[in-house]
Amino acid sequence: MTKPKPSDRQLEDDVWCILYKMGFKELNEARRCMIQLGEQSPPRQVDVFAKDDETVFIVECTQAEEAGPKSVKALVDKINGMREDVIKAIHSYYGKTPKLKVKWAIATRNVEWRVADRKRAEESKIGILTEADIAYFDRLTDLLKEGSRLSVSCAVFEGRES
Numbered sequence: 001m002t003k004p005k006p007s008d009r010q011l012e013d014d015v016w017c018i019l020y021k022m023g024f025k026e027l028n029e030a031r032r033c034m035i036q037l038g039e040q041s042p043p044r045q046v047d048v049f050a051k052d053d054e055t056v057f058i059v060e061c062t063q064a065e066e067a068g069p070k071s072v073k074a075l076v077d078k079i080n081g082m083r084e085d086v087i088k089a090i091h092s093y094y095g096k097t098p099k100l101k102v103k104w105a106i107a108t109r110n111v112e113w114r115v116a117d118r119k120r121a122e123e124s125k126i127g128i129l130t131e132a133d134i135a136y137f138d139r140l141t142d143l144l145k146e147g148s149r150l151s152v153s154c155a156v157f158e159g160r161e162s
Contacts, residue, residue, distance in 0.1 A: 007109070011061045012047045015107045015129065018137050019050035019057060023146030026051040037085045044082050048107075055153070056090055056102045059129070063109035070111045076120050079104050105129055105156055127156035 005013065009031065020027055027050045034043035048059040060079060064070050087102050094100060105127035113128065121128055129137075133156070140148045 007063055007065065008061065011063050011107060011109045011134075014134055014138065015048050015059050015061060016050075018134065018141050018152075019048065019059075021141035021145060022050075022149040022152060024050040024052050024057070024149075035086055035089050037082075037089050041085065044086060046086075051094075051100070052149075054098065054101060056100050057105065058086065058102065059105045059107050061107045061109075062111065064111055067110040068112055069114055070108075071114060072106055072108065072111065072117045073120065075106055076117065076124055076126060079106075079126055080124055103127065103153075107134060109134070129156055 004010075012031065016027060028046075028048060033046050033049045035046060035049075036043045046058050047061045048057070050057045050059075060075050062070070062072060062075055083104070090100060090102055104125070106121060107129040109131040111130070113130070118128065137148070137152050140151065144151070
């Protein structure tokens, strides 16, 4: 007997698996990845964390049960609100040499992105992964394995370094 995963967890797992197949050496183990921002601050939760020698990808995931428009403004605001502290925590933990590039994305399933939300994400240098992108990158990583990393990075995160 099996029980299907909740759809929000499945989305996180799908994104995590793509980054794993791309060859990232360090990925979050627990579903709730916590980044400690300092002794006085509470830790911040992120959905997917992946790191290689040069880059850290942080992906926040959101989905809807049925396809349709859904605002992701709150998620963009969350990322913007924690971005600097998370980057400082990453550089504090891993060191500043070489300086890691930290790239952010929002992965969605069953979400029709509003024009304003796309613009806000772009202005905030946050990549967008729709369910079509996720399916495409999943197939690409099956074929190219680690060779797909540059293609995915360019397509999703082009010009979106923090």
